[in-house]
Structure formats: C-alpha cells, structure tokens
Amino acid sequence: MSKIWLVTKREYLTRVRNKTFLLTTFLLPLMIVLFVIGAIFIAVSGKSHNRIAVSDANGYFKDYLRSDSTIAFDFSPDIDTLNYAEKGCTAALIIPVLREDQKTIYRLKYKKQLGFAGEEDLAGKMRTAITDHMIFEKTSLTRGRLDSIRSKSDIAELRTYEDRGKESKESKQGFLYLIGYVSGFLIYLLTFLYGAAVMRGVMEEKTNRIAEVIVCSVRPFELMMGKIVGIGAVGLTQFVLWVVLLGGLFLAALGFVPHDTWLEVQKLQQANAMGNASTAQASAAAEMVFNTTNAVGSANWGLLLSCFLFYFFGGYLFYSALFAAVGSAVNEDPQEAQSLLLPITMPVIFSFIIMTIAIQDPGGKLAVWASIIPFSSSIVMMARIPFGVPGTVPLWQLGLSMMFLILGFLFTVWLAGKIYRTGILMYGKKPTWKTMWKWAFTKS
Amino acid sequence: MDILQVNNLQKNFATQKAVDSVSFSLQKGSIFGLLGPNGAGKTTLIRMLTGIFYPDEGNVLFDGKPFDPVHDPVKIGYMPEERGLYKKMKIGEQAIYLAQLKGLTKHEATERVKRWFVKFEMETWWNKKVQDLSKGMGQKLQFVITVLHEPKLIILDEPFSGLDPVNSNLIKEEIYQLARNGSAVIFSTHRMEQVEEICDHIILMNKGQKILDGTVSGVKRQFSENLFSIGLEQVDGTVSSPAFEVVGRRDQGLVVKIHDGHRPNDVLDYFIRRQTGITSFMEILPSLNDIFIKLVEGTPLARQFQPVTA
Numbered sequence: 117m118s119k120i121w122l123v124t125k126r127e128y129l130t131r132v133r134n135k136t137f138l139l140t141t142f143l144l145p146l147m148i149v150l151f152v153i154g155a156i157f158i159a160v161s162g163k164s165h166n167r168i169a170v171s172d173a174n175g176y177f178k179d180y181l182r183s184d185s186t187i188a189f190d191f192s193p194d195i196d197t198l199n200y201a202e203k204g205c206t207a208a209l210i211i212p213v214l215r216e217d218q219k220t221i222y223r224l225k226y227k228k229q230l231g232f233a234g235e236e237d238l239a240g241k242m243r244t245a246i247t248d249h250m251i252f253e254k255t256s257l258t259r260g261r262l263d264s265i266r267s268k269s270d271i272a273e274l275r276t277y278e279d280r281g282k283e284s285k286e287s288k289q290g291f292l293y294l295i296g297y298v299s300g301f302l303i304y305l306l307t308f309l310y311g312a313a314v315m316r317g318v319m320e321e322k323t324n325r326i327a328e329v330i331v332c333s334v335r336p337f338e339l340m341m342g343k344i345v346g347i348g349a350v351g352l353t354q355f356v357l358w359v360v361l362l363g364g365l366f367l368a369a370l371g372f373v374p375h376d377t378w379l380e381v382q383k384l385q386q387a388n389a390m391g392n393a394s395t396a397q398a399s400a401a402a403e404m405v406f407n408t409t410n411a412v413g414s415a416n417w418g419l420l421l422s423c424f425l426f427y428f429f430g431g432y433l434f435y436s437a438l439f440a441a442v443g444s445a446v447n448e449d450p451q452e453a454q455s456l457l458l459p460i461t462m463p464v465i466f467s468f469i470i471m472t473i474a475i476q477d478p479g480g481k482l483a484v485w486a487s488i489i490p491f492s493s494s495i496v497m498m499a500r501i502p503f504g505v506p507g508t509v510p511l512w513q514l515g516l517s518m519m520f521l522i523l524g525f526l527f528t529v530w531l532a533g534k535i536y537r538t539g540i541l542m543y544g545k546k547p548t549w550k551t552m553w554k555w556a557f558t559k560s
Numbered sequence: 561m562d563i564l565q566v567n568n569l570q571k572n573f574a575t576q577k578a579v580d581s582v583s584f585s586l587q588k589g590s591i592f593g594l595l596g597p598n599g600a601g602k603t604t605l606i607r608m609l610t611g612i613f614y615p616d617e618g619n620v621l622f623d624g625k626p627f628d629p630v631h632d633p634v635k636i637g638y639m640p641e642e643r644g645l646y647k648k649m650k651i652g653e654q655a656i657y658l659a660q661l662k663g664l665t666k667h668e669a670t671e672r673v674k675r676w677f678v679k680f681e682m683e684t685w686w687n688k689k690v691q692d693l694s695k696g697m698g699q700k701l702q703f704v705i706t707v708l709h710e711p712k713l714i715i716l717d718e719p720f721s722g723l724d725p726v727n728s729n730l731i732k733e734e735i736y737q738l739a740r741n742g743s744a745v746i747f748s749t750h751r752m753e754q755v756e757e758i759c760d761h762i763i764l765m766n767k768g769q770k771i772l773d774g775t776v777s778g779v780k781r782q783f784s785e786n787l788f789s790i791g792l793e794q795v796d797g798t799v800s801s802p803a804f805e806v807v808g809r810r811d812q813g814l815v816v817k818i819h820d821g822h823r824p825n826d827v828l829d830y831f832i833r834r835q836t837g838i839t840s841f842m843e844i845l846p847s848l849n850d851i852f853i854k855l856v857e858g859t860p861l862a863r864q865f866q867p868v869t870a
Binding site: 119122123126130320321324325326327328329330331332333334335541 | 607610611612630633634636638639640642643644645646647648649657658660661662663702705
C-alpha cells in the first residue's frame, strides 16, 4: 500500500509541478470561454438574411405574409422563377391557388439553402399568414384590432419548479441544460485527456526500460494503480482549481454590480415571490443579475459537485485502466497504439453522442439505460443529474448506476492489471487483441 | 552460507523453453559470473530471480527460505542491461524515489544518495535531469541506484558497457567492496576478460540449459590442454621426446603439449639433460573466451524457435 502511495505521489508531483499543468489549468477555461463567446458572436451576427421572391397565384398572401429581420418577401411582379437570383433573391416561393377543402403543395426553389431553421421559420410564417387571412375573411375583426391583441397578449410567463415533497424549488431548464451539457462534456474531455496521459506515462516507462528496474521493487499492479491514481488526482486538482476559479470570477463579477442595481434586483425578487413577472420598471442590468443569480441559485451545487467527482473518478478509473493496458502492450511507435485504442475510444465517443440526445429528454429510455451501463454512465448520468434527483433521476437509478460503475472499474482494473503485468516487459512484435486476451485470461 | 539456491528452475514461453532445469547456488560474498550467448536464457533466469517472472517448475531459496515475491525483491538490486531511468526527472529526486521504492525511509534514502554522490563525485548532478547525462554518467547513476539499499543480492547485467577505464575501475572497486561486506553479486556479461578478472565462480548457459558450472580456475583447469610455454636461451635442432610434442615456436622458446601420463618435470628434465638454458616455464591455460567459443561453437548462432514438448 505504501508503495502505491509513493508511486502516486511521484506521478502527481511531477505533473503538477510541470509548467504545462499550470498552462492548461488557467488557459483551457479561458480558451473555452473565448471559444463559446466567439461562437455565440458568429451565430448572432451571422444570422442569414434571405430575400424570397413570391409568385402568388391569386394574391392570397400579398397583405398577410410579413417580412422580418430574417426573411424578406418580395412580391414585385417582374421577378419570376427564372430571374430571381439576378434580382437579388435567394429563393423563389411558388404558391398555387389554395383550396380550403384540401392540402395544396407550395414550392420553394432555391440556389442557396435556407437551412433547417430557416425552413421552419418560413413554414411558420406561411401558417400565420393563412390563419390571419382566414380570420379577416371569416370574422369582422379588423387588422388593427388583431395586432393590438397580439401585442398585449404577453401577460403570462412559465416558471418550472421541481417537486421535492415539502418544498419545491424553482428550476431553469435552460440553465440546467447548460450545466448538464458542460458536466457531460467535461467528463468526456477529462476521460480522454487523462486516459491518454496514463497511456503515455505507461509507454514512457516501458520504452525507457525503467519498468524493468521498478517492477523488481514494486508489483506491476501497484505501479499501474499508483500511476492511475496519481494522474487522477492531477485531474481532480485541476477540476477543483477550475471550480474555485469560476466561483471566484462569479463572485467578483457580482461585486462589480452597483448598489442601485441590487435594490432593483431585490424588488424583482419580491415581485417574483408574489407571482408577478413584470420587469417593465427594472433596468436591463438588474434583470440580468436577477436572472443569473436565480439560475445559479436554482442548481443543487452540493449534489452536483459530489456526483461530478464520483462520476469523474469512476469513469476515469474505468477507462484509464484500459488505456494503461494498451500503453503497456505497444512499443515506441505511437501508430501501434492507434488501432488498439479504437475499441476504447469508440464507446467514449458514442457516450458523448448519446449524452447530447439524452440531455434533450433526460427521463427517456435511452437516457436511463445509457446512464446505468458503466461504459457510458459517467458521461450520460452527469448530463441528467442537474435536472433533478430524485425527480428526473430516481434514486434507484442513481444507486444502480453507481454500483455498476464501481463493479465496472473493478473489472477493468483487474483486467488491465493482467495485461499490464505481461505487456510492460514484452518488447518486439505488436500484440493483437487476441494475444492480450491470452495474457489476461491464462494463468502464469 | 548460501544466499541463493536455485533448484531445477524452468520457464517455458510459447515457442521455446527459455530456461530448462537450471540449478546452482551462490554464497554470501561471492562474485558470480552468468555467461552465455545471446538468447541463452540469462535475462529470463534473472527475471525469475528478481521475482518479475514466476518459474513454471523448480524453486528458488533465498537466504535459506523459499523466495517470497512480496518481501524478497527489495533485498535484491538489479541493474538491467537496458538502462532505465525517468529522463525528465531530477537526478537527486529520482535516486531518492527509487530508493524509497526499495523500502528505505525518505530520510535514509536522502542520506545515502548524498553519500554515494559524494563518493562518486556526482554532487553537482543533483538538480540535473537524466536526459542531460552522457551514457557513462547515466551508467554510474544506475549503478548507485542499484546498490543504494545495500541489497543482499546484486545482479548486474553488463555493468561496464559505455564506461571509460577510470570509471570502470571505480565501479569494479565498489563491486569488490560490496562483496567483502557480504553481498553476493551476479554478474552477467559477454566480456570474458572481465569475468576472469572479477568473478570467482561462473556458470555458462546455452539454449536455456546450464552447460558449465565451477570456479574460474577450476573451469580453466578442466579445459586445460596440457600446454606449456618454455623459455629457452637458444632453440636449436630438432626437439623430440616421448613425453611431449612441440606445437609452437617462439623467439626465445617453445610451446609444448605434454602427453597423457607425463609430467611437466619430464619436459624440464629433457632440456636440462640437453644442457639448454631454461629462462621460464609456465602452463598455458585456456582463456574463458576460448572455452566459451569452444562450448558454444557449433550450435546455431541465433537460437531457433521450437515448440515446447513436455
């Protein structure tokens, strides 16, 4: 035991003292933030604007189809399906005569794709136009009246609360989605990052031939476990630093909010408690602070952090043991590692894809099963937990998932230990999965 | 007393018997040469002695008790042929770490590393990294790390490769010193002149089997061809005697082979009778190199793979 501790300490200290550790710890979050801001900026500023030429067979839409910032409709009669591109339109909409007793097909001809969202937008605008047309045709409602009703109808707002028996807590789906996504993504990233670090470390020891010196004072299993635990501890340190950093930044940002704004925020809070969501009298800044603090306050941070630590460590142990096994089996050539790595990286990537689906429907069948099976549970479960325990994630699921993950990593660590013991001292030919299987399951 | 007793040790790999029923014993304070051509099974044998491999057959008694793979390996110092150190770790720290893995406390380890570094004039290396060292310097460091925990059994695989004569002598002296202090040393090498110089006992392995076992002088005597070199004041005429025949001529003497049933005295007697002045008389023993080549020659240079039977 004390030897595992010695190995762990060395692995930990050599990495934490390294300059690259400091760089990744402080630059990675910065880069991610910059990347996200950049992506949002591009998405917002680059929202495409389309001009669509409309050929409307009997003028049904002329007064009803409205242009806005994303789509402008051009009804000028000299534009047709042949020359719309020259006239500066991106597409031409061809609407035949509509009949009320059947569904008629209208067509869009384009040179440049509207995209999925753009098409939805267009179809929605068409539906509204048809509804409006029918309302005016069949009722005596005036145009002005309809518009004023529309603008005044925004008098209710949805707030969701998680039911926890005695108390219920306000939840912000958007924010929970974000936390879930970020947690899942972080575990995915860290699994790869630190799994690969374990593999490189093992390969280094093997190619340096120091393994041969060390395995006569330490059992190979102790050497492997020491490395895995040490590198895991580095990951943990990095994560804790990130949390402290982000928490500090958040508090610092709150410190910059002026006193007047806080007073407004308090008013908003009181109004909110009374069931009044109107924000007309509050400034935009106060509203933002209110929404942010509300969202941050709505998450169960204690549970989130402890679950994150569990799933990070569980998932990391599960996969890093396999990474260690591969590292012990290959020789100097990193190319060799590639093909052996595939069966390990595939499940991680699949888990990530499942996570992006599961987060849309955190209570769905796929989400539930993927969060129980240990291959994907660390990533998928972490994306579900922010939505609520024991609401969205019943306790039995959490328990089962944790138990399977523990059993899972005990198994992979055991298996990797067997492969590692033989592989670390084998030089020469690259082993196949079949020979590694033999190392693991034949006694020696 | 025997520090190590090896009984019928055997290890099979998929394609061959790497070590086939090897037995020998090793006394405290002795320096033991483990010889053999490439692929003879030396490394496999050493790995079984250090507890890295488990033998398929046979057993090892360490200090009179069956080898305990958990507690005994720390009493062994092993310097493999392929040197291994962490390239990017500071040298002082690395030596302390490896000594701690051998069971020393941090305090003990630090003290001993410092002492050895002073002894080998390596103090200035403390904060350097292994990648900054030359091959010979790395070698010295590796030796220090191997013997730092004062092991009862020291296994050195080609310890002098890459060392200049000064450093070779330094390490040779340390090996003698360690043996005088009661450690047993197993010394694996291809350099026969070093074996002759350092070892008092050798075994020779070929194709996984032990083919020779004995003291250096005993082995030499065993392979003696009764050759003697005799220095003469003048070499004249034909020399012929039933006791010996001349197999070589030199400037001031002859090399003679004494026939079975005759003694060196017969040779001296012959020349004294002829009143030829004798300046020297010496037995020519075969070098270990000759013995090695004689025993190993004829077997294929590279070991062939063959399936294991039995």
